[in-house]
Amino acid sequence: MTPIEVHGLRKAYGGIPAVDGISLAVGPGEIFALLGPNGAGKSTTVEILEGHRRRDSGDVRVLGEDPFSAGRRWRSRIGIVLQTATDAADLTVRETVRHYSRFYPAPRDPSLVLDLVGLSDKAGARVRTLSGGQRRRVDVALGIIGNPALVFLDEPTTGFDPEARRQFWALIRSLAADGTTVLLTTHYLEEAAALADRLAIIAGGRIVAAGTPSTVGGLARAQTTVTWRDGTGLHEVRTDSPNSVVAALPPDALDLQIRRPSLEDVYLDLIGARS
Numbered sequence: 567m568t569p570i571e572v573h574g575l576r577k578a579y580g581g582i583p584a585v586d587g588i589s590l591a592v593g594p595g596e597i598f599a600l601l602g603p604n605g606a607g608k609s610t611t612v613e614i615l616e617g618h619r620r621r622d623s624g625d626v627r628v629l630g631e632d633p634f635s636a637g638r639r640w641r642s643r644i645g646i647v648l649q650t651a652t653d654a655a656d657l658t659v660r661e662t663v664r665h666y667s668r669f670y671p672a673p674r675d676p677s678l679v680l681d682l683v684g685l686s687d688k689a690g691a692r693v694r695t696l697s698g699g700q701r702r703r704v705d706v707a708l709g710i711i712g713n714p715a716l717v718f719l720d721e722p723t724t725g726f727d728p729e730a731r732r733q734f735w736a737l738i739r740s741l742a743a744d745g746t747t748v749l750l751t752t753h754y755l756e757e758a759a760a761l762a763d764r765l766a767i768i769a770g771g772r773i774v775a776a777g778t779p780s781t782v783g784g785l786a787r788a789q790t791t792v793t794w795r796d797g798t799g800l801h802e803v804r805t806d807s808p809n810s811v812v813a814a815l816p817p818d819a820l821d822l823q824i825r826r827p828s829l830e831d832v833y834l835d836l837i838g839a840r841s
């Protein structure tokens with residue numbers, strides 16, 4: 567079964583389209599990222615897939631069911647990490663995770679989950695005493711405590727320090743390696759590049775490019791830019807074979823730079839072209 571299948575999804579607010587004909591499919595154990603500027607339609611799409619919002623039209627199947635009419639059993643098989651942090655401030659971290667585990671038929675072991683998200687040493691602390699990034703880890707713990715087949719992560723690492731972000735990426739990879747499907751929205755392009763098997767760039771409610779982080783938007787075919795300075799000034803060459811350009815440089819060449827276009831370049835080009 568394909569965990570997520572979407573065809574021609576549309577949703578408008580007050581007659582203004584927010585999602586304007588999106589189609590995508592996410593396979594089992596795949597990490598799929600949705601990228602796009604503020605207001606692009608990512609959250610609306612994800613909320614429809616989570617069953618939290620009604621669509622105007624389009625076919626949507628999530629774990630084989632229509633999320634809007636799916637029942638409790640379906641809900642227990644998905645995990646959700648929302649943008650807004652959990653408000654369980656007076657409970658300890660351990661109590662919070664245990665409490666949530668009781669809502670699921672086959673939860674993960676709470677201690678194991680605290681270990682996975684790197685909060686074992688904060689298990690006895692009240693949630694309200696945690697830092698922003700630590701609270702976010704509690705959110706992630708609550709998103710995976712039910713041992714879901716599919717996890718939705720809405721900007722999961724906002725507020726994480728660089729080390730915590732890397733630990734989080736390792737956690738998500740290990741979940742996916744165990745067969746969990748992950749749909750991620752993020753504003754961090756390096757996060758999408760590091761985590762996603764495939765990604766879609768959304769702007770104005772439509773997918774403007776989709777592919778792997780190394781091929782999306784023609785990245786694989788994009789030329790490399792070689793720049794250098796010599797006695798006659800600054801030079802820039804765009805080429806498919808940077809090695810031969812470098813090999814032919816004059817002996818007095820300085821400040822050599824070789825730059826492959828990044829996901830960020832493609833993203834900004836695509837988004838810029840639409841605004």
Ligand SMILES: Nc1ncnc2c1ncn2[C@@H]1O[C@H](COP(=O)(O)OP(=O)(O)OP(=O)(O)O)[C@@H](O)[C@H]1O
Binds near residue numbers: 579602605
């Ligand atoms: N409940 C609502 N009522 C009216 N308009 C809404 C509502 N929710 C979203 N919108 C509008 O729909 C469009 C898409 O919003 P959405 O939240 O899906 O974007 P997003 O890509 O998730 O943005 P961000 O990156 O800022 O989270 C925006 O123009 C937004 O103003």
